[in-house]
Amino acid sequence: MLYAGIDIGSLTGKAVIMKDDDLISSSIIQVKRNPVLTSELVYTDALSKTGFTPDEIDYCVGTGYGRERIPYINKSLSEISCHGRGAFFLNNAIRSIIDVGGQDCKVISIDEYGELVDFRMNEKCAAGTGRYLEIMADLLGLALPELGAISLKSKTPISLSSECSIYAQSEVLNYISRKIKKADIAAGINHAMAQRVHKMTEKINLQPKFTITGGVAKNVGVVKALERLMKVEFQSLSIDSQLIGALGAAIFAKSYW
Amino acid sequence: MSATNFLDFSSLLRNAHLTEWIQNHKKVIGFYCSSIPEEIIHAAGMLPYRIRATNNLNYNLADSLLSQFNCSYVKSTLNLIMEDKYNFLNGIVIANTCDHVRRMYDIYKHKLNKNSQNPIALFFLSLPHLFDENGWLWVREELKLFQEQLSRNLNIEIDERKIQETNHLYKRNQELIRKIMEFRILPEPKLNGVDFLKISIANSSVRKEYANEKLEQLIMYYQQDEGPKIENVRARLMLLGSSIDNPAFIQILEHHGAIVVSDLLCTSERWGLKDPLWHYDNWNSEDPYYPIIQRIYGDCFCPRIMNGHSLRMNLIKQRIKEAKIDGIILQRLEFCDLHGCENMLIQQEMEEINGTPILSIDREYLLGDTGRLRTRVEAFLERLERS
Numbered sequence: 074m075l076y077a078g079i080d081i082g083s084l085t086g087k088a089v090i091m092k093d094d095d096l097i098s099s100s101i102i103q104v105k106r107n108p109v110l111t112s113e114l115v116y117t118d119a120l121s122k123t124g125f126t127p128d129e130i131d132y133c134v135g136t137g138y139g140r141e142r143i144p145y146i147n148k149s150l151s152e153i154s155c156h157g158r159g160a161f162f163l164n165n166a167i168r169s170i171i172d173v174g175g176q177d178c179k180v181i182s183i184d185e186y187g188e189l190v191d192f193r194m195n196e197k198c199a200a201g202t203g204r205y206l207e208i209m210a211d212l213l214g215l216a217l218p219e220l221g222a223i224s225l226k227s228k229t230p231i232s233l234s235s236e237c238s239i240y241a242q243s244e245v246l247n248y249i250s251r252k253i254k255k256a257d258i259a260a261g262i263n264h265a266m267a268q269r270v271h272k273m274t275e276k277i278n279l280q281p282k283f284t285i286t287g288g289v290a291k292n293v294g295v296v297k298a299l300e301r302l303m304k305v306e307f308q309s310l311s312i313d314s315q316l317i318g319a320l321g322a323a324i325f326a327k328s329y330w
Numbered sequence: 331m332s333a334t335n336f337l338d339f340s341s342l343l344r345n346a347h348l349t350e351w352i353q354n355h356k357k358v359i360g361f362y363c364s365s366i367p368e369e370i371i372h373a374a375g376m377l378p379y380r381i382r383a384t385n386n387l388n389y390n391l392a393d394s395l396l397s398q399f400n401c402s403y404v405k406s407t408l409n410l411i412m413e414d415k416y417n418f419l420n421g422i423v424i425a426n427t428c429d430h431v432r433r434m435y436d437i438y439k440h441k442l443n444k445n446s447q448n449p450i451a452l453f454f455l456s457l458p459h460l461f462d463e464n465g466w467l468w469v470r471e472e473l474k475l476f477q478e479q480l481s482r483n484l485n486i487e488i489d490e491r492k493i494q495e496t497n498h499l500y501k502r503n504q505e506l507i508r509k510i511m512e513f514r515i516l517p518e519p520k521l522n523g524v525d526f527l528k529i530s531i532a533n534s535s536v537r538k539e540y541a542n543e544k545l546e547q548l549i550m551y552y553q554q555d556e557g558p559k560i561e562n563v564r565a566r567l568m569l570l571g572s573s574i575d576n577p578a579f580i581q582i583l584e585h586h587g588a589i590v591v592s593d594l595l596c597t598s599e600r601w602g603l604k605d606p607l608w609h610y611d612n613w614n615s616e617d618p619y620y621p622i623i624q625r626i627y628g629d630c631f632c633p634r635i636m637n638g639h640s641l642r643m644n645l646i647k648q649r650i651k652e653a654k655i656d657g658i659i660l661q662r663l664e665f666c667d668l669h670g671c672e673n674m675l676i677q678q679e680m681e682e683i684n685g686t687p688i689l690s691i692d693r694e695y696l697l698g699d700t701g702r703l704r705t706r707v708e709a710f711l712e713r714l715e716r717s
Contacts (some may be wrong), residue, residue: 141704151706177702
């Protein structure tokens with residue numbers, strides 16, 4: 074049997090194709106001008122690597138903020154449930170998932186069956202999301218993926234006093250004008266981001282083991298800072314952290330079939 | 331006009347009944363809070379109109395008079411007032427029941443009335459924040475003062491007979507609302523949360539003679555065998571917290587197949603509460619003010635009553651059973667002090683002790699970011715389905 078999970082986020086579209094219990098193809102693309110187009114392109118790309126056509130897919134679940142706009146899915150589910158299910162599928166010892174995406178951050182608690190127990194999601198604010206890192210990387214003249222690695226070289230990280238993305242920009246500009254090293258500024262940015270996420274993790278009863286998913290999980294600086302703040306070690310997952318929501322959707326597709 | 335047309339009154343500030351009332355040169359008095367003695371305004375031959383923020387789009391004007399730390403609901407109403415959308419009001423009654431609403435008295439007194447060619451009558455009610463004998467007597471005194479001020483300022487006679495007649499009318503209105511509340515909690519509800527809020531909003535925007543006629547028609551409509559019913563309800567929700575006058579918010583909660591079957595909001599179900607929350611025994615029930623004091627004070631579900639928390643909790647638990655609630659949506663307008671503390675306590679007690687799942691939402695009045703809200707609600711429903 075063939076199943077698909079499609080996750081249309083704010084910055085990227087993701088697709089996972091599964092044959093029975095095996096992930097056989099996936100795709101990640103930057104979002105296009107509308108969620109419908111993104112969903113079609115990412116699905117086509119993932120399928121093209123398998124030789125299967127959309128008609129051969131037995132069940133497809135959509136998730137992400139654009140889930141209701143995906144025209145070809147059989148069902149939509151929240152990305153909160155999907156991230157929980159995807160992470161659990163890869164490591165069934167995981168009980169807590171921190172998903173930091175492009176425009177939001179979720180802290181998810183699941184039980185021993187991978188079922189959603191509780192969650193928290195950030196309020197309407199860019200701080201603590203991938204967008205914050207994007208803005209800061211841009212200010213530093215770095216590509217987004219560089220922000221994590223460069224921060225590990227820091228000896229004396231700066232401290233950002235404001236949580237607000239807008240005010241933090243002024244602070245970062247100030248540090249840049251004072252010729253502070255990029256590594257130190259990047260470390261301060263990642264730490265501020267981790268602090269913001271850490272506050273959310275304290276609002277909910279989380280059990281070990283922990284993992285981190287979403288695009289921000291690729292920023293090693295944020296991950297290390299969050300591990301220090303939470304005093305935990307994140308379990309690494311065997312596939313790209315951005316695909317976990319789409320993977321969860323595909324797992325759900327199998328259960329709904 | 332069909333019975334359900336009454337619901338459309340919620341989407342306009344000037345409904346057909348109000349327009350006709352104004353055309354006949356009759357007066358309209360605005361108010362914000364359920365603890366305002368509408369009955370006295372009604373007995374004075376005026377239309378008590380609950381101020382709301384319907385169709386407000388921004389805070390551009392209101393931002394000049396209220397800070398960024400003020401409630402966005404109150405700010406929205408001020409924006410509409412400054413856009414002249416409430417120019418049909420002849421007066422306004424403010425109480426010390428919410429600090430953000432309270433600011434509206436100062437704004438009217440020191441800004442709006444001073445800059446207006448047609449200043450409106452201003453009334454202020456001081457109401458207690460505790461249930462006790464002194465509070466009861468205090469409210470009695472305030473009602474008397476309010477009645478005198480209303481008579482004097484607007485040159486209107488209000489006698490006790492008129493108040494008693496009005497009390498009967500208001501009692502009937504509450505009974506009718508209660509009857510409609512029963513349709514909400516049926517295994518297959520006759521109406522959803524959106525429609526009940528629309529009815530409640532419409533009910534607070536017209537004279538009660540008119541409202542009662544419309545509510546009776548609605549009851550007949552819902553009672554029909556072939557009348558509406560909602561099948562395959564995904565989850566039965568209770569909605570608690572700050573004021574809501576915008577059905578679109580509840581529409582988001584109900585978008586994925588859940589139904590808000592009970593709400594206990596001050597703009598909605600609190601009007602039809604069945605049993606008194608608190609009662610002062612040593613009082614003459616023949617007093618024409620008696621039913622008013624009971625409604626605005628003894629039945630006051632508002633968290634401003636500091637020693638009423640356990641009574642409110644008992645009522646929530648009772649309502650959870652009656653309405654067979656699966657989960658609670660606990661929402662708070664940003665900077666709402668009253669529901670800030672109360673929601674925290676409700677969350678602790680209901681979720682940790684009572685075991686009722688809760689989704690807690692902080693929101694602004696204007697619905698800008700509905701995608702995030704939809705995700706949270708959908709995840710909450712998925713959680714309920716698996717628990």
